Amino acid sequence: MHWVYETEMNRQSEKTINTPHIIVSDLTMAYGDFVIQRDLNFSINHNDIFIIMGGSGCGKSTLLRHLIGLKSPAKGQVFYGDINFWDISPDERSRIMRKCGILYQKGALWSSMTLAENIGLPLEEYSGLAPRDIEEIVSLKLALVGLAGYEEFYPSEISGGMQKRAGLARAMALDPDILFFDEPSAGLDPVSARRLDDLILELRDSLGATIVIVTHELASIFAIGNNSVFLDAETRTMIAQGDPHRLLSETDDPKVKEFLTRGEAAAEGAKK
Amino acid sequence: MQAQSKINFSQPAPNILCASISGAWQIGSKVPGPSTVLSLLEDNPGIKSLVIDGAQLDGWDSIFLTFIRTITDECGKRNITLEMQGLPEGVMSLLHLASVVPEQRDASQKKKQKTFLYMVGKSAVNFATSTVQMLHFIGDATLSLLKFFLGKARFRRIDLLLFIEDCGADSLPIVTLISVLVGLILAFVGAVQLKLFGAQVYVANLVAIAMAREMGALMTGIIMAGRIGAAYAAQLGTMQVNEEIDALSTMGISPMDFLVLPRLLALVLMMPLLTMYSDLLGMIGGAIVGVGMMDITLVQYLTQTQETLDLTNIMLGISKSGIYAIIIALSGCMRGMQSGRSAAAVGEATTSAVVTAIVGIIVTDGIFAVLCDALGI
Numbered sequence A: 001m002h003w004v005y006e007t008e009m010n011r012q013s014e015k016t017i018n019t020p021h022i023i024v025s026d027l028t029m030a031y032g033d034f035v036i037q038r039d040l041n042f043s044i045n046h047n048d049i050f051i052i053m054g055g056s057g058c059g060k061s062t063l064l065r066h067l068i069g070l071k072s073p074a075k076g077q078v079f080y081g082d083i084n085f086w087d088i089s090p091d092e093r094s095r096i097m098r099k100c101g102i103l104y105q106k107g108a109l110w111s112s113m114t115l116a117e118n119i120g121l122p123l124e125e126y127s128g129l130a131p132r133d134i135e136e137i138v139s140l141k142l143a144l145v146g147l148a149g150y151e152e153f154y155p156s157e158i159s160g161g162m163q164k165r166a167g168l169a170r171a172m173a174l175d176p177d178i179l180f181f182d183e184p185s186a187g188l189d190p191v192s193a194r195r196l197d198d199l200i201l202e203l204r205d206s207l208g209a210t211i212v213i214v215t216h217e218l219a220s221i222f223a224i225g226n227n228s229v230f231l232d233a234e235t236r237t238m239i240a241q242g243d244p245h246r247l248l249s250e251t252d253d254p255k256v257k258e259f260l261t262r263g264e265a266a267a268e269g270a271k272k
Numbered sequence B: 001m002q003a004q005s006k007i008n009f010s011q012p013a014p015n016i017l018c019a020s021i022s023g024a025w026q027i028g029s030k031v032p033g034p035s036t037v038l039s040l041l042e043d044n045p046g047i048k049s050l051v052i053d054g055a056q057l058d059g060w061d062s063i064f065l066t067f068i069r070t071i072t073d074e075c076g077k078r079n080i081t082l083e084m085q086g087l088p089e090g091v092m093s094l095l096h097l098a099s100v101v102p103e104q105r106d107a108s109q110k111k112k113q114k115t116f117l118y119m120v121g122k123s124a125v126n127f128a129t130s131t132v133q134m135l136h137f138i139g140d141a142t143l144s145l146l147k148f149f150l151g152k153a154r155f156r157r158i159d160l161l162l163f164i165e166d167c168g169a170d171s172l173p174i175v176t177l178i179s180v181l182v183g184l185i186l187a188f189v190g191a192v193q194l195k196l197f198g199a200q201v202y203v204a205n206l207v208a209i210a211m212a213r214e215m216g217a218l219m220t221g222i223i224m225a226g227r228i229g230a231a232y233a234a235q236l237g238t239m240q241v242n243e244e245i246d247a248l249s250t251m252g253i254s255p256m257d258f259l260v261l262p263r264l265l266a267l268v269l270m271m272p273l274l275t276m277y278s279d280l281l282g283m284i285g286g287a288i289v290g291v292g293m294m295d296i297t298l299v300q301y302l303t304q305t306q307e308t309l310d311l312t313n314i315m316l317g318i319s320k321s322g323i324y325a326i327i328i329a330l331s332g333c334m335r336g337m338q339s340g341r342s343a344a345a346v347g348e349a350t351t352s353a354v355v356t357a358i359v360g361i362i363v364t365d366g367i368f369a370v371l372c373d374a375l376g377i
């Protein structure tokens, strides 16, 4: 427990709010010749809850893969602070990634390990804690996502929504600086989804973490998001960015408006 | 019983065709295809307007919708105005839905027909890149093996033990069966020929040499390619699909150390043991035929075997098996790690792992044969 306390102290002192944590500059993403999105420019500040939104298949997960070092950009840069993320060696990249927690769209729990081993593995690798302490942290993280008592279950023995939550527990294992969530509330019931939102807010405040979320869930977008970017599948670029509330009230773009109102703006327009 | 489905045509004016549709248009019932209408239009180029009357339609499903859609498309192409009367409301709204949902702009474009030259060039480039990838993978595996010997590779010991159990103990039954049978077959084939010279007793020599030098390692290799190589590819492919490998590498844990290394080590440790076991059982199989059917005494058989076998032959088979183990483990792991992100891709990876391994084994065996000949082993 001692170790957690220490890192938290460090965090509070070195970080200033409202300075960019991740900067995406002129990013173009492509699979081979097939461009998914081009000319993305935005920055994610310390302590933001940043939402990446857009229709299905527009490239949100792909953007996330660029931010976490799984796919290199076709063009442009990603900066972590003032470090050019794709310019440094893979080893240095993985050092940066060690401070990031990631929840994958499909959960991505290691299927040959129990939940406790899944969450314990990053701790064993990097924390240097004794097995006894690791066990305690694991059960704390599982309790945080409402899975207390499921330590010895294998991922195939729990439901999809529970896997998602266990994935979240693993993402939080090392008390990361940045948390990336790919559709965290997909597959959760409304109450759990709501609890998850609360948990995300809690994490941001207690860990002082920056949080990047890919989501379609309008309720969460408005409840927790304070900054966002909107990717458009047709024009293949971002067409809006900023606080979702402000986007809703100020945007002129019919696509953004349609998305943020679940298509009601367009339907009303059609009625008139 | 519903009325038979059919179309009645009438021509109220020379340039108007009226098709009145009756009966049930459902999957499973016999319905006239759109061609009946289209051929009529074809035969009468004067027709400028088509009326479809569905007042007598009894039942409908997707068959009817596709029929109407085909007609609509064709009429559009021929500049014929189409009017629909009396169709059920559900049909009209589904047709409307199908026409307003925009097609993905690039989705259909991507699958264009490619020219022959393009495809030849494409496969040449693919071959080159896959060779480079293979070398890359072998290099990575070597590095990670070096790390292991320096004590820096990280994987779970329990994983290694599980894989050892899977490769070793769990493979014994099938290796037993195949090896005994191969020994029997060798003895039978040899016996027929040797009998001609009255030299049956040399069956023991034949079986012993063949098993120790060739068949023990080869058969174990092929069994393990099917059993273990395929399993490795499927496991890693599925992990790729589930983003588990991504999760490892973003955590800074090398999938090469964590996933490939224990699998490789397990197989390399177990294959030589299995090969020795297989050699032994092959000789037992030979003895069953020799002693049971060819009037050789057990003592004779054993003496013959003991005289011919020397350490060189046995070590040759065992060292081959070590190399086969590397080939099997690497091709299984490589195909798995390179697998695409779908169930079909995992299937392909599995097949391709087995094929790569078996081809690799046979080619290596050929190289060994030539080398041994040259070196006089």
Ligand SMILES: Nc1ncnc2c1ncn2[C@@H]1O[C@H](COP(=O)(O)OP(=O)(O)OP(=O)(O)O)[C@@H](O)[C@H]1O
Residues within 6 Å of the ligand: A031, A034, A036, A055, A056, A057, A058, A059, A060, A061, A062, A063, A105
């Ligand atoms: N490995 C790949 N090779 C080629 N194209 C790909 C590959 N992976 C994804 N794509 C394409 O990239 C586009 C974006 O995919 P991505 O998974 O990023 O979408 P998404 O915005 O996360 O969608 P969803 O909301 O459904 O998760 C899709 O059109 C898809 O066809």
Ligand SMILES: [Mg+2]
Residues within 6 Å of the ligand: A060, A061, A062, A105, A182
């Ligand atoms: Mg996605």
